[in-house]
Amino acid sequence: MVDERDSNLAPGDVETDPATDFDPGVGDLREALDSLRREIRARFPAPLGEDVPRQPAEWPALFNELRRRLSTIGMIERSGEVDEFGMDEIVLRRTRAVLDLAYEHYWRVEVHGLEHVPDAGPCLLVANRSGLLPYDGLMVCHAIHRNHPRHVSPRFFAADWLITLPFVQPYLARLGGVRACRENAERLLASKHFVVVFPEGIKGAAKVFRERYRLKRFGRGGVVRVALENRVPIVPVGVVGAEEVHPVLFKWGMPARALGLPFLPVTPTFPLFGPLGLMPLPSKWVIRFGPSIPIDHLQPDAATDELLISRLTEDLRSKIQTLVDTGLADRESVWG
Secondary structure (H helix, E strand, C coil), rough: CCCCCHHCCCCCCCCCCHHHHCCCHHHHHHHHHHHHHHHHHHHHHCCCCCCCCCCCCCHHHHHHHHHHHHCCCCCCCHHHHCCCCCCEEEHHHHHHHHHHHHHHHHHHCEEHHHHHHHCCCCCCEECCCCCEEEECCCHHHHHHHHHCCCCCEEEEEHHHHHHCCHHHHHHHHHCCHHHHHHHHHHHHHHCCCEEEECCCCHHCCCCCCCHHCCCCCCCCHHHHHHHHCCCCEEEEEEECCHCCCCCCEEEEEEEHHHHCCCCCEEEECCCCCCHHCCCCCCCCCCEEECCCCCCCCHHHHHCCCCHHHHHHHHHHHHHHHHHHHHHHCCCCCCCC
């Protein structure tokens, strides 16, 4: 004798369990899953020999797998293959398309003197600081990666206040940014890296527009001392163009302290145009690498000679200023 319920079932339908009929939620879920299964089979017929109905017990597993995949959307950039400083080659490789666009078409970067960069690390590349955001560090590193025979990926130093901002430090680290300190410099040089440093620090980043391209004091000679102690070459770098990206007209102090910033810059576009004013301007860039400063002839104990450190630091600052002045003379206009 045939049950009347069986005669009303369509092919592939699942018979309900009377033991769970009292729970309307279970019935609704099964009905929805059955409807979904029928629609999938109608749209995607199974290949010959594989027309085997899926058992109802497999649907919860399928649902859990779908939920797991949906929860990881947007996490594909986390490769897990990062070095001790957090640089991620996969993220860096994906970001290079944007860096190429800025390098070639937006800032139209010209590079001169790259033959002065050694064939292999370690090496200290010392540049003038330009602007609050580390566009200069990114472009110097990208220029070396594009044009160096070995396509190395240098590391660039970022100031403490910038590296501690929410969401900034993880992304900068993936692109090669490292907190500026003596210990990090020594570890990177010991690992044979190219390191881009900015001895002007916050004094250079905070310059107003009327003081543009006039280098500030290089502190107490820490860069030269690190180079002498680690016996690595120093290559001066002059960057022209970055100071027009966000020209600072003047600085606000009180609102900046409330936000935890060293100062709040006022530019021709910010804060007048709100977040849109943070868009960098398309200035023309020139990056010049100068001949390395010879230190091989100096004795290892030269790092304790304060007079020598002071003289070498001033000589380095003078060479970078000359590179900047040459770049300004070569550039036809701010906008290229």
